[in-house]
């Protein structure tokens with residue numbers, strides 16, 4: 001048992017010190033992971049949009065919860081764009097790797113807007129949510145326009 005727990009400790013230490021891309025066994029796993037993270041992010045972002053646009057009733061607690069999920073998810077996909085992940089079942093354009101600095105700027109911009117959206121959602125003020133939602137959605141779209149096929 002003692003050996004097991006120290007082995008686990010070693011495994012954990014390796015896991016946290018390895019570069020993140022090394023945490024995917026295969027490029028296909030990284031592609032699946034990033035698509036899944038965007039999918040879940042979009043679901044929760046869409047719930048915020050529905051409230052911001054009046055399609056569903058405003059609920060401050062739900063807004064805050066959804067915004068927290070979106071904020072967490074917004075940090076995840078980027079580590080899954082490593083080497084060899086430009087192929088396979090993906091709509092990612094080659095520009096992501098060819099114009100890596102531009103892609104990083106767009107990803108950073110999105111995360112900044114999602115940060116503001118989170119603050120707005122936590123304010124409990126529907127007008128703040130409405131004001132922050134548009135720029136956040138635009139930051140999603142900017143990336144889709146430049147870096148995603150169709």
Ligand code: ASC
Nearest residue numbers: 042045046049137138140141
């Ligand atoms: C959404 C969603 C996106 C963005 C984008 C904004 O609700 O799923 O990817 O907004 O469509 O233009």
